[in-house]
Amino acid sequence: MALIAVIVLILAAAAFFVYRSIPDHRTAFLVDASVPAAPAAAARRGADFAAVARAVGSAAQNAGNGDALSLRRFGGDCDEPGNTSQVVRSGTGRGSEIADSVRRLAPGGRATLRSGIAAAIDDFDGLYPFRGEKSNRIIVVTSTGKDACASDQRALLKEAHDKAKAAGLELEFRFVGYRVPVDERAGLNQLAAAVGAPAPSFVSAPGALAPVLRKLVLPKEDEARKVTVPSSPGAPETSTRPEHPFVVGLSTGWAVTVTGTPVRCATTTNAPTNCRFTMREGERVTLRAMVSGPNPNPMGDLAEQNNPYYRPNRTPYWYGCDEGSRSRTCTVTMTRERVETSEKWADGASSPTGMAASRLLACVTTEETSELTLARTCAAMTGSEAPPEPRVTYADGSTSEQ
Structure with missing residues (x-):
């Protein structure tokens, strides 16, 4: 009985830790760290990504102190496991860490948008880190509207839709396109629709990017899922x-x-x-x-x-x-x-x-x-009376009460 009492106390303490540790909001930044194939876009990629890094860092540092934040990047070789990776694990008080980490990222590789979306959804699976009580959001900041490794973009849409649906209706997506080519914007619109997100925000000026992201990290009361x-x-x-x-x-x-x-x-x-x-x-x-x-x-x-x-x-x-x-x-x-x-x-x-x-x-x-x-x-x-001792009948017909 002493052992059972100890186990009960440990489990109860763990339950109260869980109860007090669930954040109001959990936000994951998914950042495009690939290099465009077009020569002109590739040439200015360093400056463009620096603008994205500054905006993401600013938004992260302006988030609420009790909100959980994380950072994931995508971009690399198509068949390489590392073409997406979590840079900062979800947790509260991570604004400065995300700002420092995103500035240190070096663009490279192809746009593995499909891998990034799938992994970002998977990050919300499991018991820990805890999901947010009021909202759970993935903010995709991308300079492309299609996956460079997918020959059929419809497969990307279906996979994103199925994974988002399996993750639960409380998981939200928001898309921000920074200098996305005009001919790729339709693809990003379709991807947003596939996961039940509003239409993407398309931004071309570096100064306009940070305000858009800050608004998405600090949702209005009528935008947050109630x-x-x-x-x-x-x-x-x-x-x-x-x-x-x-x-x-x-x-x-x-x-x-x-x-x-x-x-x-x-x-x-x-x-x-x-x-x-x-x-x-x-x-x-x-x-x-x-x-x-x-x-x-x-x-x-x-x-x-x-x-x-x-x-x-x-x-x-x-x-x-x-x-x-x-x-x-x-x-x-x-x-x-x-x-x-x-x-x-x-x-x-x-x-x-x-x-x-x-x-x-x-x-x-x-x-x-x-x-x-x-x-x-x-x-x-719950402060309730403990359940009664069970009456067990053994294979020989005797019971625990005898």
Whole structure:
């Protein structure tokens, strides 16, 4: 039991680290560092890229202190893995680092736009670095409108469309074309449309580039992607009601998909994660969980073969919901009481579990025996009563209660 308690504390601490570390906005700069094939454009490439570097650096340094920024370049040989690379990994406080790094880039190679787009989308996959709560944006700064290595530009459009769709609707693209040849602008327009982005901004004057980029890094309130959820009956319809972050934890070893959230919320087997959105006071969401996938218990197949009494536990249980602990359904109403209770439980002294807990969190779990620590962690993090000890029936018919 002591070991389980330690594991619970570690997982709870990690969950709160995640909760506090998710930035409001995450922006990735994807910069064209190739050299045009046209002799005249190639001759002035050094000066043109210096203008791009100054503008990107200026925009990065003007971003919000709490926003996560990254830098990726593309340009190189068509079949070379290094024809795109991440120069600065996503994180907060990276403005000066990006400004210094982009100035040190040396243009070279062909325009491997396809590789750059694909890799930039992949950078947003995985649990870490965290996606932004309010917006996730890839800003493509390019001097070309087509991939120099693709014989069929339609393949580029389809791949970009499919990857952007798989990454989730919350991933935005913005395109800025700097001195893009007139005959290539249609291709960049088509690429923007393929990933659901607004029409590109085409810029020819060096002085006009920085203001365009700064505007995209600091989106207007009506441009930033806002999350809306249905209001509960009788709630006043006013934008003056306070907003609060809310986390849905997927604390089960099984693959699970949660619907009812305003953002994508799913995970695969043995990959606990969470999703985050914002709710105004008085608003309500109804969450539903569907469990699937292979048994997370590495001995599950063997248990099913050798123990006729073994049944894998796929039943989803919720903690932190209006219905109470270990509920089969989950309704969350954002009330002032939820917020005040979370503030009171933050240091753990007033929490029912004796450790930091939050009512701005709901999590779904199962009670599969091999994954029970996750269920206990889920309960502890929401200040709920721990799940009961499971009743296990062994292959000889005896039970854990005997």
